[in-house]
Amino acid sequence: LPDYFNHRVIGAQVDQSVFEELIKGHLPELAEHMNDLSALASVSLSWFLTLFLSIMPLESAVNVVDCFFYDGIKAIFQLGLAVLEANAEDLCSSKDDGQALMILSRFLDHIKNEDSPGPPVGSHHAFFSDDQEPYPVTDISDLIRDSYEKFGDQSVEQIEHLRYKHRIRVLQGHEDTTKQNVLRVVIPEVSILPEDLEELYDLFKREHMMSCYWEQPRPTASRHDPSRPYAEQYRIDARQFAHLFQLVSPWTCGAHTEILAERTFRLLDDNMDQLIEFKAFVSCLDIMYNGEMNEKIKLLYRLHIPPALTENDRDSQSPLKNPLLSTSRPLVFGKPNGDAVDYQKQLKQMIKDLAKEKDKTEKELPKMSQREFIQFCKTLYSMFHEDPEENDLYQAIATVTTLLLQIGEVGQRSSSSGSCSQECGEELQASAPSPEDSVFADTGKTPQ
Template identity: 95%
Template sequence: MGKCCLVTEEIERDLHRSLPEHPAFQNETGIAALRRVLTAYAHRNPKIGYCQSMNILTSVLLLYAKEEEAFWLLVAVCERMLPDYFNHRVIGAQVDQSVFEELIKEHLPELAEHMNDLSALASISLSWFLTLFLSIMPLESAVSVVDCFFYDGIKAIFQLGLAVLEANAQGLCSSKDDGQALMVLSRFLDHIKNEDSPGPPVGSHHAFLSDDQEPDPGTDIADLIRDSYEKFGDQSVEQLEHLRCRHRIRVLQGHEDTTKQNVLRVVIPEVSIPPEDLEELYDLFKREHMMSCYWEQPRPMAPRHDPSRPYAEQYRIDARQFAHLFQLVSPWTCGAHTEILAERTFRLLDDNMDHLIEFKAFVSCLDVMYNGEMNEKIKLLYRLHIPPDLSQQMFLIWGC
């Protein structure tokens, strides 16, 4: 706490973007409270730290709760009610978007049939889930949605999203492209009113209104919520959790496929190994990583999987895993000395001395063994057989 780091810099950057139209955050008192809650949460959960959209939710919580209460409500949302939403890959939000697409097909088949690619609707509705409608609906109306969310969980957001789409089905079906669909939904959401709100309207100011359009008379949030429960409230929490589990597998597999494609795209130009062989090597490398994570006794060391790293460096293996792969795929196996050679090769590849190597270093070494010129192979063998300290000094002096 009190230390400057990347997370605190990101928080500072977003403080004045959090409900800037509300009087509570037009002075240092409100901004300071928001800073303290967000910084405290980043300190509590460094794995999440801070993500955009957390500032909007926390701002609203601070309007209705004391700082400590707002902090624990934020903990509940980030860690229990919206799992895996607040990280750089927003896996949880992508899972719920995939579930939402299935619910659209089930409850609004005509709209689903007209819009062949439902991913467009999913991208439009992503902010509905990430900010619980707070960023795209007038605040005095959106707080009613947040009430429903704390009572019924994500179920309330799914059914409200379906109610919004149903109310705009005709406009969406007549839309010629994604831009028009976005305008239809933005105009509708920006004019949702709350007749029971005691305060003055605080609009979201996201509506698109052309000169030839009449002003939208608006829909009362109470009516919209009532419709959502009456028409789409039949889904139980257990059914939604089952859908989440099923779609999570698909989303994660999609991420793994994307990671693999990006890794190979980075590595292929730098080695002479055929792409089909590289794919098999990647699968072997990843399997070795997964086996150590789930089937072997855990060993204390640096985390092997860091999604924030470049694609080619996400999966990493230690010396024991490398020795196993070395025996499987290296052309330089030599009986009793194979283990020693594998250990020295790993030590040479571990240039940052964190006791882990990534896939790119692994295949680059294999490329020299299989496809390198004779002088490259002799150079590699020479570096493997000289003492580690001398090897490092020679590399710094002569680059060999």
């Protein structure tokens, strides 16, 4: 009984599919009447799982077990066909599955063993008609003899061939069911179209299966556990995620894509087992493609703070990291007509307004250090690499980054002293920030 008693009882389901084919071949009239043979399969499943021990009196069922030990699963198939053949007339006249179940259960409950030395032991599945008339008794020896005479032409090799044939169909049915259940859970939570989700699921599953069966060595062979919930059966590691990230993510940014993929994986790996599931994967993609702008910014923000950003990232000498920091930029800018506007008071007022309007119920994001903020802005800029308006975007991001750094400086000074000192005001003299002074100066890029 291979694969009979695992989580999904694949072996038992395969044998049920084989049994249906044997019914069509040996009992065509019954098969024609019972259009949906799955009803019979639900009844006969316990025959195979328990070798008739649970639905037949014990003194009779032990004879079935003897035949099983001698001839293997072939004996169970034969006996099952003999039971159906003995009740074919009643089954063909049955009106529903419940009546068919009652007919078979009552027949099996009244099988006796005349050679048994002990007293008869009844089953717990007895069914009687409304008038409580005694039901005819069948001897187990006669039933077994009929099974060998009428249905003994099937060899063990033929049974195994049918098993291989139907195993593929059963496994495919399980995979389709798993896919449908996963998508049923994910679809209400994302805005990605169902047909696109199906393609993403197939890509995700393929990435997992390739690592299980085609990679040498196979580090993920133990990951495919059919006993896990549907949504957790397929999981991928950081390398596989990076490959999918480059294929389907809209946040590809040249040489920085691999770094961004690593950080995204660390952010999604909540339990830190170095594996993520399909639901986490598509939820992240949904934000990238369909999220509101503030959701996208929050996601990008989280990718530049721990746990997504590690110490190794901070200490790396990549040209996209370790910028030349300078926050002593002016807060007074010249207008085209020569006038100057002092933004110092406006920035202070902005901070006060933001503090008043802040939603207290919303969970705050962790604070970002100055170095992490610079990396955040550089990642943002790298997303527009080779864009037709790259130079304009470069200057805009550089200017906004400088302003935000100054806002942070003003906020710190305001909170520490209550107001900017005269010395601070003297330092912030009127001049416009130039790209050469921007936070991107160390990358070696200057606008054309």
